Amino acid sequence: MSHLLLPSATLEQKQPIYKVESGCLISKNADVTVAYRLELPEIFTLSPSEYEALHAVFVKAIRLLPLHTVVHKQDWFVEDQYAPGFGEERSLLSRSYERHFFERPFLHHTCFLFLTKTASGRENWNSLSTLLSRSKIVPKEMMEEKRLTTFFNAVSQFVRLLADAGISFTQLTDADLCGTETTTGLLEKYLALDLRDVAPLVDLDFSEGLHVGSKVCQCYSLGNLDDLPQHLETDVRYEKLSTDRTPFAVGFAAPVGLLLGCNHIYNQYLFVDDHHKTLKTFEKKRDNLNALALYSRQNAIHKEFYDLYLNQAVSEQKLSVRAHANVLVWCEQEGDPKQLRDLTSSAIAQMNCKPRENTVDIGALFWAGIPGNAGDFPSEETFYTFAEQACCLWNVETNYRSSPSPFGIKLSDRISGKPVHVDLSDAPMKTGLITNRNKFVLGPSGSGKSFFTNGLVRQYHEQGTHVLLVDTGNSYKGLCELKKGVYFTYEEHNPISFNPFYVVGKPDVEKRESLKTLLVTLWKREDERVSQSEYVSLSTALTHYYLLLSTTPRVRASFNTFYEFLQQEFKAYLATEKVREKDFDLDNFLYVLRPFYRGGEYDYLLNSDKDLNLIQESFIVFELDNIKDHPILFPVVTLIIMDTFLAKMRQLKGVRKMILIEEAWKAIAKAGMAEYIKYLFKTVRKFFGEAIVVTQEVDDIIGNPIVKDTILNNSDCKILLDQRKFLNRFDDIQQLMGLTEKEKAQVLSINLDNRPGAKYKEVFISLGGRVSKVYGVEVSLEEYVTYTTEETEKMRLFQKVDSGLDMPSAIRSTAQELREAG
Structure with missing residues (x-):
């Protein structure tokens, strides 16, 4: 028996894009598309009211678009690995931090938006009409200039409206879309499912499902009303980070966005058809169903649905649109397709939707997803709804973004633990988020407070900051020794001097x-x-x-x-x-x-x-634990501390300065030093400085007027660690610190959903009460050894120093022992 071998079609013959010109994609159907890259809000940072506001802006923007426009939003989530920077100028702890996160896997999110003006209505455009199926392509005449002008004006208004809501747009250029001699364009990247700048050319195989090169693809769509829940919401309660008292919100589509941990593309389509024509069609169907209602109860029910839809469209002035969303997932040939299927089905089920895998029509859906080819989307895969419901299916969140500021500290992304560069001082001052750089840190014992403050101090110092620490617990002894700083403490055989x-x-x-x-x-x-x-x-x-x-x-x-x-x-x-x-x-x-x-x-x-010029010493620690109750020594030492920092403030012009006062502030406030603290917090910002107070007791805040009236009011950056110990009293903390309901939910979500097997704690940071996030505080073993406040671990480190090792060698040796011990 002989087999007829059909020749393979070339991609050049079949690909649907006719031309790329002036930043526009022109398809062989004469559809014109404008393409953008979007920067969405960061995940876990929006409140329900902010989701509602963003959704309202999306709906308003859709209403600006002319008839026969297709909105195609394409979110790429691609597995990537953290690439650290190892520089010779980096310190021991900085290098160990980067090494710790070397090749940390995470999902890299990129969002594209394609706005397409089709040459005609496509309400009845089925799978057989697409450019993938037709053997002959006859380009239609280009649309008249007036229609294009109207479309481009609407696109400009669309972009401006969303930009005012905080979503930044970057229009893709011809080079971005088509590539250059050395880089690959978005069209080729999509056809290879590879976002790298140099993506290889691969074969597409539609014979059994979809294979893109070595990638095995699956597609799951939300294109049928029966698969969707009765009510679509802008946001949903995220159980893993919610408590009995505080619901934690994520976007409705978040389960198929960043929370779906595999390579995937989430395509969202919205078709703006002729609204009045659609309503007329539905009126006819409603009349037909009404006539047949006596013969079938099902017809009567469907007639009621049409009545409800038409009534809302007219009375509430809602815009009738068609919508579709699908998730295209893939793995390499050696991967496990069943695991991928289970993962994706579970994610869709979390949205209260029924997962429906596309098998026969996966080729048509993949083809319509080509940038600029959304007009080729088969209509049988869409459903009629209103713009409000269609926009609920949109993914509105992205990864934590690193600050572009050259100054800052490294913290961790909440989902993957990937390092994120965070500026808590300079950029927020420039943008007006905060009016001073002062910080207030609240965290009970065991919440990871020392690790956060050690990391903050270490990174500030490495960027040229003069640091003065006032401590009562030897929390900074290891770091001070490593930085060759000056450490003042009182011991019987070596009293403070x-x-x-x-x-x-x-x-x-x-x-x-x-x-x-x-x-x-x-x-x-x-x-x-x-x-x-x-x-x-x-x-x-x-x-x-x-x-x-x-x-x-x-x-x-x-x-x-x-x-x-x-x-x-x-x-x-x-x-x-x-x-x-x-x-x-x-x-x-x-x-x-x-x-x-x-x-x-x-x-x-x-x-x-020792003739120490403390003004020029860049790292100074005053350890006051043994003298904080001494009636003579303590007042003298606190005076010298304040004198030292005030001298630094006034004499070190253009040098960043930081004073961090741990629990010692309580004793300082009682020793007639209240005026110093008030003066310090109110004036330090004028001298390129910041004051940080750290405490672990709620009563210290509530019962101390210095904290309430001076420190809190003059600290625009508020940092809280795990507050579950104070859960029953958190309302008092919320009121005193002026936290919003969103910030309260964020604080109480700390450490509720930490990654299994990873050793880290989370921290909440609010800047001026306007921007707030929860980050992970994860450190390398070398940092752990340096920062730890466990007595036995500190003893092990300093025994090595006493035996003759220098501090860096002692840290490496102790960290290696912990690494080998597992």
């Missing part, structure tokens, strides 16, 4: 003022008043002391030498000037400050033998 009298050059007015404040704090009780004559005497003493230092190089600046200067030279000066004891009691002053002089109880505190 400064030299506030050391300055480079002459002390400026602010330095002298801070030294006077320090001396007054040591001398007087909080409730004691300082007289004007006492203040003038201290000012004179400091002026003469620094004059002595400038003329006597052998005298070293310290509290000891200042004390000795007061005992001798300054005592003689007061006698000469006949300063009375009641104006300035020098003996009392010397007696009260005697404990801080050589041989006294606190002689170590202000006489450090």
